[in-house]
Amino acid sequence: MRMSKMFGRTLRDAPADAQTPGHQLMLRAGIARPLAAGLYTWLPLGFRVQKKVEQIIREEQDRIGAQEMEMPVLTPAEFWKETGRWDALEPITFRTKDHNGREYMVSYTHEELITHHGREEILSYRQLPVMVYHFQSKGRDEARPRAGLLRVREFVMKDAYSFDIDEAGLTTSYAAQHGAYVRTFQRMGLDAVSVESDTGAMGGDLAHEFQVLTDVGEDTIAVCETCDYKANMEKARRTMPAAAHADAPAATEIATPGVTSIEALETFLTKPASAFLKTLLLRAGGDVVAVVLPGDRAVNDAKLRKLLDVSQIVFAGDADFGRVGGVAGFIGPVGLKVRVIVDTSVERRGYVAGANKKDTHLENVLPGRDFPDTERADVHDVRTGDVCPIDGGTLALKRGVEVGNIFAFSTYYSEKMGATFLAEDGTRKPFVGGSYGIGVGRAVQTIIETSHDEKGIIWPFSVAPYEVHVVGLPMNDETVRSTADALVATLEDKGVEVLFDDRDESAGVKFADADLIGIPYRVTVSRRSLKEKSVELKGRASSEAELVPLDLAADRIHDIVRRAREAAAR
RNA sequence: CGGGGUGUGGCGCAGUUUGGUAGCGCGCUGGGUUCGGGACUCAGAGGUCGAGAGUUCAAGUCUCUCCACCCCGACCA
Numbered sequence: 001m002r003m004s005k006m007f008g009r010t011l012r013d014a015p016a017d018a019q020t021p022g023h024q025l026m027l028r029a030g031i032a033r034p035l036a037a038g039l040y041t042w043l044p045l046g047f048r049v050q051k052k053v054e055q056i057i058r059e060e061q062d063r064i065g066a067q068e069m070e071m072p073v074l075t076p077a078e079f080w081k082e083t084g085r086w087d088a089l090e091p092i093t094f095r096t097k098d099h100n101g102r103e104y105m106v107s108y109t110h111e112e113l114i115t116h117h118g119r120e121e122i123l124s125y126r127q128l129p130v131m132v133y134h135f136q137s138k139g140r141d142e143a144r145p146r147a148g149l150l151r152v153r154e155f156v157m158k159d160a161y162s163f164d165i166d167e168a169g170l171t172t173s174y175a176a177q178h179g180a181y182v183r184t185f186q187r188m189g190l191d192a193v194s195v196e197s198d199t200g201a202m203g204g205d206l207a208h209e210f211q212v213l214t215d216v217g218e219d220t221i222a223v224c225e226t227c228d229y230k231a232n233m234e235k236a237r238r239t240m241p242a243a244a245h246a247d248a249p250a251a252t253e254i255a256t257p258g259v260t261s262i263e264a265l266e267t268f269l270t271k272p273a274s275a276f277l278k279t280l281l282l283r284a285g286g287d288v289v290a291v292v293l294p295g296d297r298a299v300n301d302a303k304l305r306k307l308l309d310v311s312q313i314v315f316a317g318d319a320d321f322g323r324v325g326g327v328a329g330f331i332g333p334v335g336l337k338v339r340v341i342v343d344t345s346v347e348r349r350g351y352v353a354g355a356n357k358k359d360t361h362l363e364n365v366l367p368g369r370d371f372p373d374t375e376r377a378d379v380h381d382v383r384t385g386d387v388c389p390i391d392g393g394t395l396a397l398k399r400g401v402e403v404g405n406i407f408a409f410s411t412y413y414s415e416k417m418g419a420t421f422l423a424e425d426g427t428r429k430p431f432v433g434g435s436y437g438i439g440v441g442r443a444v445q446t447i448i449e450t451s452h453d454e455k456g457i458i459w460p461f462s463v464a465p466y467e468v469h470v471v472g473l474p475m476n477d478e479t480v481r482s483t484a485d486a487l488v489a490t491l492e493d494k495g496v497e498v499l500f501d502d503r504d505e506s507a508g509v510k511f512a513d514a515d516l517i518g519i520p521y522r523v524t525v526s527r528r529s530l531k532e533k534s535v536e537l538k539g540r541a542s543s544e545a546e547l548v549p550l551d552l553a554a555d556r557i558h559d560i561v562r563r564a565r566e567a568a569a570r
Numbered sequence: 571c572g573g574g575g576u577g578u579g580g581c582g583c584a585g586u587u588u589g590g591u592a593g594c595g596c597g598c599u600g601g602g603u604u605c606g607g608g609a610c611u612c613a614g615a616g617g618u619c620g621a622g623a624g625u626u627c628a629a630g631u632c633u634c635u636c637c638a639c640c641c642c643g644a645c646c647a
Contacts, residue, residue: 012596012608013582017640037639091571092646109647143571143645151646197647207647301644312645407647435647474605508607515607528606536606 001044001466003501003513008033008043010513020216022449023148025457029517031444038145038153040441045517048465049444050156053188054135056462057158057438059569060184064176066131066160071113073137077103079112083416094139106139106154111413111435114161118431119419122163128421128431129169131176133160135440147216149445150401160436165423167410170432174206174408177436181210181404184438187568189447189460192403195221198234198302206408211400212446221400222382226393234302237378238386238395240345248350248364251334257359260329262295265361269352272296277346277353277365279331281316281324281338284308288320292333292367293343294351297380304379307341330354333371334362342373343380401446404438457518458541462568466499467561469519471511473526475504483550484525487535490554496561515540520564523557 014024026032031046042050058068074096080086086105094106107113114132122128138157145151162173178194185192192210209232211221222236223229231237259268262276269275276295281288282304289308291299305313321328324338332354333340350364367373386395414420414430423429444463451458459465468491472484481502488500499519501510514522524536524545535553538545548556 009580009597011581015581016583017576019641034639111647140646144641144643146641209647405647409647437647471606476605506605506607506609508609511607513608524606526606 001499003499004503006044006499008045010516018148020147020150020449021452022216022445023150025448025452025516026148026445029457031448032149032441034148038142038151040149040152045465046444049459049463050440052463052465053440053443053447054156054158056187057135057184057440060180060187061131061133061158061160063183064131064180066133066180068134069132070134071107071110071117071136073107073139074104075107075110075113077105079116079417080105083112083413085112092141092143094141107136108138108140109157109435109437110134110136110159111161111409111433112417115413115417115419115431115433118161118163118414118433119417122421122431125165125421125423125429129162129164129173131160131162131173133158133436146218147445149441150216150449151218152441155442156440158438158440162434162436164432164434165421165429166432170408170410170434171206174406174434177406177434178208181406181436181438185210185212185403185443187570188443188463189451190403190443191450193223193230193400195400196231196235197405198232198306208406209402210404210406212403212450213398213400214446214449215399216449217399217401219400219402221398222386222395223398224388224390224393224395227388227391229388229390229393229395233300233381234306236382236395237389238382239389239392241387245347246349248366248369251362251364251366251370253355253357253360254352254363255359256330256361259359259361265295265352271352275352277332277351277367279326279333279336279354281320281326281331282313283316283320284313285310287339288316288324289339289341290324290326290331290333290336291341291343291379292346292371292373293380294345294347297343297345299343299379300381303377304341307377307379325356327354327356327358330356330358330360332356332362332365333367334365336371339375340371340373341375341377341379342367344376344378345380346373348373401442401449403443403446404436406434406436408434410434452518455512456516459518459520460568461520461564464518464520466519467497467564468499468521468523468557469514469517470498470500471514471522471524471526472500472502473507473510473524473528475502477527479530480525480527483530487523487525487553491557494554494558496558521557521560523553 008030010030011028014028018024018027030043032040032042035041077086089108093108096104135156135158139154142153145153164170190212192212194208195211197207197209220233222231259265262273273296274294278293278295280291324336348367353362353365355362384397388395410432411430420428420430448457470488472480488498491498518540520540522538529536533550534547536545537548
């Protein structure tokens with residue numbers, strides 16, 4: 001490819017609204033361009049990267065026996081109505097109608113559609129197990145797209161689906177996908193770690209996210225500093241210190257005029273936050289519940305939602321306070337007429353808690369004595385410094401980008417959709433399934449986020465848009481031009497992917513663009529190098545260059561490329 | 571959805587406080603000189619100042635409404 005003819009240009013300055021390094025470099029190098037919030041066009045350079053990422057995914061899916069197919073983007077409402085997701089997904093999906101008024105959704109994902117195909121194609125256990133996958137655009141009307149390609153409203157996802165006879169089969173399929181994901185991310189140069197994650201409100205217990213740890217990530221992950229334990233915040237646990245079982249004198253009222261927050265109490269009573277009980281009155285579905293935590297702990301919304309099996313939790317209103325006998329600002333668990341969930345980190349010792357009476361708190365409140373603490377649950381956030389539940393090490397919180405996830409949902413969809421097969425014993429059984437996703441565009445930008453320097457992108461060889469970047473200096477020198485032309489032609493004949501900077505630009509501009517675009521190998525054909533009857537060869541990631549005799553150059557470069565390809569395929 | 575911010579040639583920005591008819595750098599076009607790390611020089615092109623309404627002799631600047639984009643949070647198989 002000749003740069004003088006390439007559609008798409010590099011930018012000296014990044015647009016002001018690009019914030020992360022990867023977002024800026026992606027735009028500056030001409031990988032993709034924004035069309036609207038959360039909608040991006042791949043330019044030719046970026047398109048090649050996308051296709052290489054897809055090819056790696058494809059090879060690893062094929063390796064574990066998954067079969068590629070393709071389902072449409074536009075999906076009829078009827079299938080979504082079978083599982084109830086037509087309504088559930090309403091706020092975050094794009095919808096349309098055809099000229100007869102029939103309703104469609106721009107596919108948010110494809111579980112319903114593949115389950116439908118599964119029930120039509122698979123009649124017998126003899127056809128199982130089977131895995132399929134496709135690369136297809138997903139539409140998600142995200143409330144907040146962000147950071148370029150990291151969170152967008154339309155993106156290509158590789159989604160795979162497994163169908164098994166039973167849970168044991170699902171476990172095997174799941175493990176195969178987990179292995180494929182490890183290889184896939186490794187091959188594209190992403191240091192992804194698999195993290196335990198929550199399965200959401202639809203049952204099943206097995207799910208992992210593949211997270212790339214980077215400060216630009218929007219997810220928070222608890223990571224043990226000494227063992228392999230990693231979990232996202234919805235799932236992260238900790239080992240509690242041995243509970244202090246201290247007795248306490250009878251609870252007594254203390255006056256706390258106008259002191260309504262834990263922070264204010266800390267100052268007013270000069271005690272640490274852990275000396276207080278935090279009581280939250282919440283509305284979950286149709287019910288009101290109280291959650292009691294130590295004053296220095298935050299409630300984890302997702303853990304609580306899962307515990308209560310609801311999709312949304314909001315703070316209770318004034319009427320709710322009145323009904324349960326609580327007073328806003330001075331609420332406490334003592335005497336509260338409502339279901340009380342006590343977090344596992346609340347100890348059996350004296351605390352200061354709200355007295356459910358204006359301007360008053362209670363001292364020496366003992367859980368279990370002064371209020372029932374029979375319903376215990378882990379609903380708190382872990383934090384940096386907590387103790388790892390596996391090896392007792394120290395947990396740290398890190399930021400990550402979720403580049404993929406795998407999810408064993410079992411019979412969730414097949415039961416709702418009546419997707420069954422005839423089992424060996426002659427009975428009808430629902431498929432036992434899992435789904436496995438990778439966001440292609442997100443992976444591309446995450447590679448840039450984690451593989452660049454101050455000058456530009458450093459593409460891993462396996463996903464680089466081209467393998468070799470040939471720079472002619474200067475192009476108006478007839479010898480330079482003809483030599484570079486011939487070298488490029490020879491390399492292309494050998495099947496090497498070459499980006500040829502044949503523009504009549506200064507050396508500074510060309511080298512700066514080469515560093516920015518980040519092709520793994522740069523070959524400079526110049527007046528200076530030709531005096532030595534050589535060309536100059538330099539790796540993007542290395543600082544020094546070497547001279548290669550002109551007559552050996554094509555073979556030498558071809559050889560390097562061949563070896564790099566072999567390494568990238570492993 | 572809540573909070574905050576920004577909209578001025580392709581990109582980065584100044585000008586808005588105090589209303590007077592739009593400017594700088596880069597990029598772009600043409601000529602000349604250069605040619606190994608974002609060259610120099612001469613001559614050019616390019617803007618309904620996000621949109622609409624209003625105030626005024628006069629609006630990029632003041633008022634109102636709307637829109638778009640970005641950030642933080644919430645949400646997120």
